[in-house]
Amino acid sequence: MAQKMKKGVVRDSKKKTTKKTDVSKVSVTKKTAVKKTPVANVSQEEVLLQALRGMRDILPDEQPYWERVRKVLSHAAQEYGFQRIDTPLVEFVHLFTRSIGNQTDIVEKEMYTFQTRGGDKVALRPEFTAGIARAFIEHGMGVLPKPVKLFSVGPVYRYDRPQEGRYREFWQGNFDMFGESDPILDAQTIQLAYRVVQQLGLKNIEFQVNSIGVPDSRREYTKALLRYLEAQRGKLCQNCRDRLVTNPMRVLDCKEDKCIQLTTHAPQSLDYLDQESRDHFKRLLEYLDELELPYTINTRLVRGLDYYTKTVFEIWSSDKEGKKYSLGGGGRYDGLIESLGGEPTPAIGFGLGLDRIILEMKRTQVKPYQEAKPKVFLAQLGDMAKKKSLRLFSELEKNGILLAESFGRGSLKSQLRVANRLGVEVTIIVGQKEALDDTAILKDMVSGTQETVTHERLVDAVKKILKSNQLLQG
């Protein structure tokens, strides 16, 4: 709800005065200097109260959604035998260029790259797998019983133009399995992904799968595709003509009618698969059928990272208008570990876009996680009672009673108002009189009745009321 946190620049409290003091002559010189103002160029007295573009605060209001997602992720990870791993947000640039591929958009134009004071060229991770693969090799995890299953959650960074569901800092949940090449792992991976989105209560989920083979067969396929498209170059849209040079596979998912028509007869990647990949894919599909998972084969599915081999898949969600959102994706990357300098190790994994998942949860009105709400309110009146209530609070809390208070407020009336708004069942009132003889008033907020109990009996009395309320409800 609180999406529009864009208050621009705020300058302490001098805001109003600066406006009125009208010093236009000074600012004239300023103007020429300002061309493309880097945001960071504000003078030092000015505080720029604004999150960086494409980055946002996840405010308390939104946390229940995140909590639910985190819980589902870690449960699923546990059920499928994944262990948590956390790797640094920053890695050597080289790690990413070598794994993701230095021709890809992610590396070419979306990475946050910088140099440290020591001169190292580093980058904010644009995805998880590279760093996890690095950790896998660095810590000799190849000797662990296979498959090695690793799971991670955290922010990743891509310098892209933000829009809804697309941020420069966004969160991913990531699952990877190392050391097993059997296609049943592919099926299990997809099953796990399905399990997660299902447990999150998302509907209208669709899986798209494809196989892109091994690098050799892929190269051959790209050549054939290019040959086909070049021959029809004139009939393609301008955009696709550019794509012929940059990324011919992308022509396959162009939205222009003429391109769609043209590409229906284009060579398909599946036809160019090597025998092993073909067999692998066939068996995967058999497993998926066995699992009764909803999937479609999308021969145009290409992923944006170079390290994928054989199986690739994506998770899509569609809204009422039929608009589709990619919630995550993954695939097999049998060559990655070796290409980074480790022992040849087959692997498969996938990532989920948490921000998009939460957007989707809101869109489809999935209930967020609810923290237990306090059912007891502690109200105090007078200095002495205030002092005592502080101790009472911790005493009750130690006995497992979750309670709210509003110590800062003076009048009993306003405290009760708060108590009522919080929807508590019981309010404990300690006034001057009660503080003196170590008692407290217990007010049942539903019936309005109240009784006075001694401090010793307080905990039990509160529990008793809560319990009987519970019985009434259930």
Place this chain on the structure above:
RNA sequence: GUGACUAUCGUUCAAUGGUAGGACAAUGGUUUGUGGUACCAUGAAUCAGGGUUCGAUUCCCUGUAGUCACCCCA
């Protein structure tokens, strides 16, 4: 990275070339030790900088941010 649209209290919606109004929320109160309704009061905003103008929140330019489309992706 390209193009388009938008920008008002915490939220949401008004209005105007002569310094902004409501609703919700917040805070306090309606005889000082008792909640939900009601009533009253209070605080709170024109994204930033510049230009045009006697005067701009309103018109123009630039920046910033958001949204959308593209690119691409999660």
